[in-house]
Amino acid sequence: MKDLIQTDICVIGAGSGGLSVAAGASQMGADVVLIEKGEMGGDCLNTGCVPSKALLAAAEKAQGMREAGAFGIESAEPSVDWKGVNHHVHEVIAAIAPNDSVERFEGLGVNVIQAAAKFIDEHTVEAGDVQVRAKYFVLATGSSPFVPPIQGLDQVNYFTNENIFQNREKVDHLIVIGGGPIGMELAQAHRRLGARVTVMEMARLLVKDDPDLTKVAIERLTQEGIRFYEGGRDLSFTKENDGTISARCATNDGDVCVAGSHLLIATGRRANVDGLNLEAAGIQHSSRGVEVDLRLRTSNRRIFAIGDVAGPYQFTHMAAYQAGIVIRNMLFKLPAKVDYSAVPWVTYTDPELAHVGMSESDAKNAGKDVRVLKWSFEENDRAQAEKRTEGLIKVITEKNGRILGASIVGLHAGELIQPWILAISQKMKIGAMASMIAPYPTLAEVNKRIAGSFYTEKLFSAGTKKVVRFLMRFS
C-alpha cells in the first residue's frame, strides 16, 4: 500500500511552467506537491534556452575576432577549445540552477517528489512510492524532440537538443535537419565556433516568420558560410566507411548529397503525454498535445495544462504566462482566460528575429484594412557605428494608427521589440511611439522613426506646405 498525500495543488513537471505555478501558489498559501521525473528546471534550463544562448554567446565572441579588422583591429581566426566552450555552457546552467532547485522549492514549502507521475483515476496520481490526491492538478510535462522516421536514421548517430550540449569534441561538419529556430540557432553557433555547417529544410527556412525579414537573417548566415537547402524531399542517411554521415535529398534544383561528421535533428517538438495514463483522468489529447479551453482547463475541469504540453506556443515566457492564468483560476476562482493577441517570440540568430502580434499576412487574412510600415537599419546612426546595418523593422497598423503587429530583424531585435509588446497589449496607437523621446544614438531609435513614418506622407504633403506658407505670411 502506497502512502497517500492529500494536497490543494499537484503540479506535474518542474520546468518553466510547473515551477512558476508551484512557486506562485505556495507563496500565496496553497499546499503544493511538485512531481518531477528528470532534472529540475526542465528543457529551458538543461537542454533548451539556457545552453543554446550560452553557446551562441561563445560563438559571438569567436565571430568578433574574425570581424575585428573592419574596426582597425587585427582580426584573427579564433582557436576554439570545444571542451572550454562546453565548460562555459555548463557553468551558465549551474549559475541559474539554484533558482529551480529542490532546495529552493522545499524552502518555499513545496513538497517535491522526484519520480515519474501517472494518473490512476480522476483525482489521483501515482509517483514512485506515493499517491497524491489533489483538489487541482496542473500538467506541465513539456515536450521532446520530434524525430521523424527518416530512411537510414537508425544506422547513424545523431544529436537532438537533448544531447548536443553534452558535446565536448570538435565538430568538423554539422548537418542540421530542420531550419526552424532551434536548427538555425545551433547552425550559426557551430559555424561561428569553426565547424562547416549545412542546413537541410524540407519546407521553408524559419517558416513562422515574415519572409521579408527572414531573408535578411538568412543572407547574413549564408555570408558566414552556412549552406542551406530548402524544399527538400526524400531525405535519407547513409553511414560511410570513413565514419562520415551522408545526407541525401531531392530538391527542385536537383539531387543533393552532403557528407558530414555530425548530424543534428531539429525537426520540431512533440508533447510529453506518454506514460501519464491521461485516459484514467478523462483528459483528452491529440498529436498536438493536451486539449485545453481558454482558461487552460482540460476535459477534466479540475486538471489544467500549461506550457509546451498544451501549446499553442512553445516558449518559456508562454509557460510562465499560462502559469499566472491557472493560478488565478485555481486560487482565486477567477475565470481568467488566455489572450494571445500580444505574444512575442525571438529567434536568437545574429541578426536576431523578433515578432509580436499580427504579421502582415495575419492581418490581411483577417480582412483588416492595414498600413504596413518599413524602416531599414541603414538609416540608424548606431547601426552604422556598429557596422551592423543589415536590419529591418516592419509594423502593421490599422488605418487609424492602432498597432497590430511588429517584426524586427537586426542586431538586438529581441530587446528592440519590447515597447511594441507593451503597445499592442495596451491597444496603443502609433502616435504614442512617434512622440516619445528616444535617446541618440541608440538602435531603439528605429522604433520612433518607423512610428514617425506613419505621418510622413500627411506631414510633408502639399496641403501642409500650403498651410505653413499661409501661417508664415502672418507671423
Ligand SMILES: Cc1cc2nc3c(=O)[nH]c(=O)nc-3n(C[C@H](O)[C@H](O)[C@H](O)COP(=O)(O)OP(=O)(O)OC[C@H]3O[C@@H](n4cnc5c(N)ncnc54)[C@H](O)[C@@H]3O)c2cc1C
Ligand atoms: C534548443 C531549445 C532552445 C530553446 N530556446 C528558447 C528560448 O530562447 N526562449 C524561449 O522562450 N523558449 C525556448 N525554448 C522552448 C522552451 O524551452 C520551452 O518552451 C519551455 O521549456 C517549456 O516549458 P514547460 O514547463 O512546458 O516544459 P519543460 O521545461 O520541458 O518541463 C517539463 C518537465 O516535466 C517533466 N516531466 C515530463 N513528464 C513527466 C512525468 N510523467 N512525471 C514527472 N515529470 C515529468 C520533464 O522531465 C520536464 O522537466 C527552447 C527549446 C529548445 C529545445
